Amino acid sequence: SLARIYENLEQGTETYNNPEPEHLKERKERADWTFNDILFSDPKMHNLIELSKKIALTDTPVIIYGESGVGKELFASALHNYSRRKKDRFVAINCGAIPGSLLESELFGYEKGSFTGANREGKIGLIEHSSGGTLFLYEIESMTMETQVSLLRVLSKSRVKRIGALYSVPVELRVIAASKKNLFEEVIRGNFREDLYYRLNVIDITIPPLRERPSDIPLIATRYTADFSKKYGIPVRPPTPEFISALLDLDWPGNVRKLKNIIERSVIFAENGTADSSVIPYNREIPASILPNSFSNLAEILKRNGNILNTIEEIVIQTILTEESGNISR
Numbered sequence: 001s002l003a004r005i006y007e008n009l010e011q012g013t014e015t016y017n018n019p020e021p022e023h024l025k026e027r028k029e030r031a032d033w034t035f036n037d038i039l040f041s042d043p044k045m046h047n048l049i050e051l052s053k054k055i056a057l058t059d060t061p062v063i064i065y066g067e068s069g070v071g072k073e074l075f076a077s078a079l080h081n082y083s084r085r086k087k088d089r090f091v092a093i094n095c096g097a098i099p100g101s102l103l104e105s106e107l108f109g110y111e112k113g114s115f116t117g118a119n120r121e122g123k124i125g126l127i128e129h130s131s132g133g134t135l136f137l138y139e140i141e142s143m144t145m146e147t148q149v150s151l152l153r154v155l156s157k158s159r160v161k162r163i164g165a166l167y168s169v170p171v172e173l174r175v176i177a178a179s180k181k182n183l184f185e186e187v188i189r190g191n192f193r194e195d196l197y198y199r200l201n202v203i204d205i206t207i208p209p210l211r212e213r214p215s216d217i218p219l220i221a222t223r224y225t226a227d228f229s230k231k232y233g234i235p236v237r238p239p240t241p242e243f244i245s246a247l248l249d250l251d252w253p254g255n256v257r258k259l260k261n262i263i264e265r266s267v268i269f270a271e272n273g274t275a276d277s278s279v280i281p282y283n284r285e286i287p288a289s290i291l292p293n294s295f296s297n298l299a300e301i302l303k304r305n306g307n308i309l310n311t312i313e314e315i316v317i318q319t320i321l322t323e324e325s326g327n328i329s330r
Helices: 004-011 044-054 073-083 100-106 145-157 183-189 196-198 216-232 242-247 255-268 295-305 308-323
Strands: 064-065 089-095 134-138 174-179 204-205
Touching: 044 073, 044 204, 073 089, 073 134, 073 174, 089 100, 100 145, 145 196, 183 196, 183 216, 216 242, 216 255, 242 255
Parallel strands: 064 174, 064 204, 089 134, 134 174
Antiparallel strands: none
């Protein structure tokens, strides 16, 4: 399968999809990925995808759990494209990237003159806009309690009311939510409404982190090497066994997103068509020389830097310099 990736690239049958800028993801109206775009060899992923295909054929709400970088939006997109709604809109919004009051106006829309600074003509909300299709709410754990109440009303009555409007309008959509946190635990902590949790949590799926499926790493690394090689016009051979071995030694806190970052660096710094394993960050601890040994030492560092943020910045910079053997350019 690894050889086939390179063969298809050479024949021009594989394409590289340039990632959409972050600021555009909040108003995405198409689902770019299908289940065929998910690279895996681990049996757990195979079982998860087969289960997800069955879920996709229904209209039931779904919660996707997973650590940062595992591909929650990819799965949501694949669910949409496998469903009967695949020809309709797929609208994704990051609930954690938009302040609470603004998120409510984005989701529910508003009538003209509803509040100061509003569009004079009013604005349709994303819930109404996605009617007939799929609404994907990622980082839903960041949604304020007030917005949760309004969302629950929509899911319960299948109607949405714009801010400042006198009447509600019917909507028919599927909601897929994604969270890095366990929403039931957030309910217990009082951070998430119990009634909304049970409305959304008809079915939940959990994407395993990359460290629990190491057999997927060679396949994904080879694909990304081919993709970035084509994107940058840098001919690079598939990763060597030594390179793969170094990847397998990592604990992968950033999951596939981190792997993609490492492979991109390896292609850029490739020597003679071979990915340089020196770009792979080793599992490391912060150097003891810059860690405070006591609260008094921490106080000295804080005093020197002025605040905690500057202290963290110093630790990060020194750690990366150590990793790159003092090579500032790298």
